[in-house]
Amino acid sequence: MIQIEKKDKKKSKNTNPTIKDVARLADVGIATVSRVINNSGKVSEKTREKVLSVIEELAYTPNIHARTLSSKNIESLSFVVPDMGNEFYSIIYSLLEKRLSRSNYRLIVFPLIDQVALQKIKQNTDMIYQTDGVFICSFSISKIFQNRTPPKKIILIDSFDDRFDSVYVDNEKIGETAAEYLLKNSPHKTNYYLITFKELDNEFTSFVFEKRDKGFLRVMKQHNKRVKVVYADLMWDGGYKAMESLIKRKPKNYVSIFSTCDMLGVGVKKYLEEKNMIPKKDYSLISVDNLPISRLFRLTTIRQPLSEMAEIAYRMFISSLKGREKVEHHKLTCKIVERET
Amino acid sequence: MIQIEKKDKKKSKNTNPTIKDVARLADVGIATVSRVINNSGKVSEKTREKVLSVIEELAYTPNIHARTLSSKNIESLSFVVPDMGNEFYSIIYSLLEKRLSRSNYRLIVFPLIDQVALQKIKQNTDMIYQTDGVFICSFSISKIFQNRTPPKKIILIDSFDDRFDSVYVDNEKIGETAAEYLLKNSPHKTNYYLITFKELDNEFTSFVFEKRDKGFLRVMKQHNKRVKVVYADLMWDGGYKAMESLIKRKPKNYVSIFSTCDMLGVGVKKYLEEKNMIPKKDYSLISVDNLPISRLFRLTTIRQPLSEMAEIAYRMFISSLKGREKVEHHKLTCKIVERET
DNA sequence: CTGTTAGCGCATTCAT
DNA sequence: ATGAATGCGCTAACAG
Secondary structure, eight states: OHHHHHHHHHHHHTOOOOHHHHHHHHTSOHHHHHHHHHTOSOOOHHHHHHHHHHHHHHTOOOOHHHHHHHHOOOOEEEEEESOTTSHHHHHHHHHHHHHHHTTTOEEEEEEOOSHHHHHHHHSTTSGGGGSSEEEEESOOHHHHHTTSOOOSEEEEESOOOTTSEEEEEOHHHHHHHHHHHHHHHOOSSEEEEEEEOOOOSSTTOOOHHHHHHHHHHHHHHHTTOOEEEEEOOSSTTHHHHHHHHHOSSOOSSEEEEEESSHHHHHHHHHHHHHTTOOBTTTEEEEEEEOOHHHHHTTOEEEEOOHHHHHHHHHHHHHHHHTTOOSOOEEEEOOOEEOOOO | OHHHHHHHHHHHHTOOOOHHHHHHHHTSOHHHHHHHHHTOSOOOHHHHHHHHHHHHHHTOOOOHHHHHHHHOOOOEEEEEESOTTSHHHHHHHHHHHHHHHTTTOEEEEEEOOSHHHHHHHHSTTSGGGGSSEEEEESOOHHHHHTTSOOOSEEEEESOOOTTSEEEEEOHHHHHHHHHHHHHHHOOSSEEEEEEEOOOOSSTTOOOHHHHHHHHHHHHHHHTTOOEEEEEOOSSTTHHHHHHHHHOSSOOSSEEEEEESSHHHHHHHHHHHHHTTOOBTTTEEEEEEEOOHHHHHTTOEEEEOOHHHHHHHHHHHHHHHHTTOOSOOEEEEOOOEEOOOO
């Protein structure tokens, strides 16, 4: 009875073949199979082939969990990111992934799009705690791991924290640069606009936009310029709608606009073009990012060095693997890419 | 001596705390700790608190691999995709992820950007074989898993194969629809252009573009219209450059263009606008996808029902979990979203 | 309620 | 060159 029950259980479970099954059918020990799989140790050509053929026949695939449990060799990394739909992040991701793939690491994406996603990470049972390292994009890290001890290797991309490796840009400086650019290119009678994005003040806040705003407004204030601030949705038509609410027809004054990212800048320029306004004659516009699309639009923009950021993040991870203890911080400078606007 | 060595080993390994450590410090059995972690079984409030405090103190996080090994409960899914940088895919991803997150599944992204990535998957040791199911976007599946038996649950998104659940659109039909739209809106003297993307004929080929081309060209041929075909890069300025090579200044004839995706369509329209050509007066343009950006550009486009696709993919996965055996195929219809062009 | 124990699938000595 | 045995960290009976 007991035996039958056991058998039934096994059958019904429809379990995958294991190393044992392979060993049995190949008439060898499991150690030998293991050697074949890992190309380690000495195995005679004959047995190797026999084992391989059984593996093929059974469509056997080694259980990765058993494997890492046994060897402590995980080789996976986490990539925590606000929104993969944003080209900014998907580009960084691709760059990092390409770099890592050669080193046999898996980059697992953890998109923190909502509270549910955040809650998952906060449960210490989450997969993120089992990876060899975590790249965090844009987020203020303390919010994510709060009082909980975070995973071992943490590398911050596009944000800063004393305690962890980081590569980032000076967002306040970006705001200042934008202000100076506009000031330089604007006549006396100019309407200044800041089109930006307001993050909800919650655990997700990255302060990236806030800092750009701050730097920009500070310089403008120093020059006694009044700025009208409009908060837009972070979508392709966000900038368009913002401008729509601001300008109904071509105004008398010159218009100077700082849109805090390309995604907004595209819409802004589109709207102004529709109002027959000519860049540098009727308006100036500067945005931030230098995403591929900004080239198509001939947007003047402040370049975020994405490939450098990815490269440095990668290097910090590798050097940390090799035993580096001291925390590294890389503050990258951003230059203006001047185009049509 | 031996003991010392062992200790050293342990220390130097800097291993994470295990359930045993927690149990020892909390002065309970490991089963109790397990119960606390999983909120299962009965544990007295006193011991629960004690255990939790030790967990906190040790910053203990359960080893997910041991866990799944022991419980056979993996709860992760794969998402195989050509390029997360393409909004088309990142949107599907987000939709799917949002849907799944409520069911406690992790969606792991496997971007097949190059041969290296493909090789990884072909090694049967890859993580992808350990997930509960695989969503595959756009790829011709036989190329990926070739003769190897693929993982259990496979769900095809935006591609079709007899053997697996699939949700897709009829891309030849899309081409036909585009042709009919242009034919309807074009005067007798019209230059027809097809701006499309040529996939390398390798294991990655999805045939999506090829099919759209085919459907389009067939109908055009039926109507005895000659079409000039241009292959563009799949980038934001791809369509722009293609048009640049085609038209130097505003031509005498009416121009009708089918660009096989929005990413190309945006550039096409941008170029025509710069040449002062007026939509529906000087040219017609239809593309495919209906990505968010196509709205900003008032592109007439053939809508791909992304949310439906994600939803159906999700449902197919769930029903398959619940024991459905029969393969399902969902062919979705695509309607024209007529805007400015 | 709680502790003990038997695997989960595999890598890895250690014998042979 | 190869097989048997041990343990990785955990869950799930089982026995108190």
